[in-house]
Amino acid sequence: MKKLFVIFLFAVISFTAGAQKLVTLTADTVQGNETIYIASDEISDSWDHVTIQVLCTETGGTADGTVTLQGSVDGTNYVPLTDYSGIVKGYPNDSLTIADGAVTSWVINGVPYNYYRLKIAGTASDSTLISPKVALNRK
Numbered sequence: 001m002k003k004l005f006v007i008f009l010f011a012v013i014s015f016t017a018g019a020q021k022l023v024t025l026t027a028d029t030v031q032g033n034e035t036i037y038i039a040s041d042e043i044s045d046s047w048d049h050v051t052i053q054v055l056c057t058e059t060g061g062t063a064d065g066t067v068t069l070q071g072s073v074d075g076t077n078y079v080p081l082t083d084y085s086g087i088v089k090g091y092p093n094d095s096l097t098i099a100d101g102a103v104t105s106w107v108i109n110g111v112p113y114n115y116y117r118l119k120i121a122g123t124a125s126d127s128t129l130i131s132p133k134v135a136l137n138r139k
Contacts, residue, residue, distance in 0.1 A: 019138050027131040030065060030098075030122035038132055039117035042075065050108045051135040052116060058100035061126030067096040068121075069106045071113030078117060087112060098128055 023040070030036050043050060054067055069090070070078035082094040089107050096104040098120075108116070120130050 021136040023134040023136065025132040025134060027129055028120075029059060029127055029129050030120045031127045032125050033123055035119065035121045036130075037117050037119055038130060039075075040115060040134055042114050043111060043116065043134075043136065044114075045111050046138075047111050047136040048109070048139050049137050050111055050116065051105055051137065052108070052118070053105040053133045053135070054096060054103065054118060055131045056096070056098050056100065056102040057129040057131065059127045059129050061124065063098050063100045063102075063126055063128040064124060065098040065120065065122040065126075065128070067098060067104070067130065068094070068119045070117050070119055071108075072115040072117070073113055075115040078115075078119075080119075081106070081108070081113075081116075098122070100128075 025038055025040060028036055028038055052069060056063055069081045071081045072078040081088045083089055087109050091105050096102055118130065118132055122128065
């Protein structure tokens with residue numbers, strides 16, 4: 001009986017461990033009045049929802065600009081994703097105003113796109129490190 005319990009416990013732990021996968025995307029620095037993109041690899045539809053989180057860290061000047069989320073079916077042509085009918089929800093908004101220590105996240109239900117990327121548009125003469133993470137979730 002003890003052996004059966006241990007096997008059952010291992011199976012539950014294994015199943016639970018597969019319920020979420022955390023992916024750290026390569027951080028990049030937006031410098032001054034430039035636009036950069038940080039893209040995910042292809043995300044399969046085997047996930048129930050995706051959460052993308054961004055942290056901004058000022059590295060020079062006064063951090064400013066915006067971060068927005070985009071989606072693509074082919075990894076080439078992207079469209080902006082805004083709060084939309086319970087499919088995409090930004091917390092607290094659908095775009096982030098860059099500031100030192102600013103954090104935001106987007107939750108995408110049903111994974112309607114194969115690829116996601118962040119559009120980071122800087123302004124003025126500053127430098128800000130953008131550090132994104134992606135959590136892939138199953139129910």
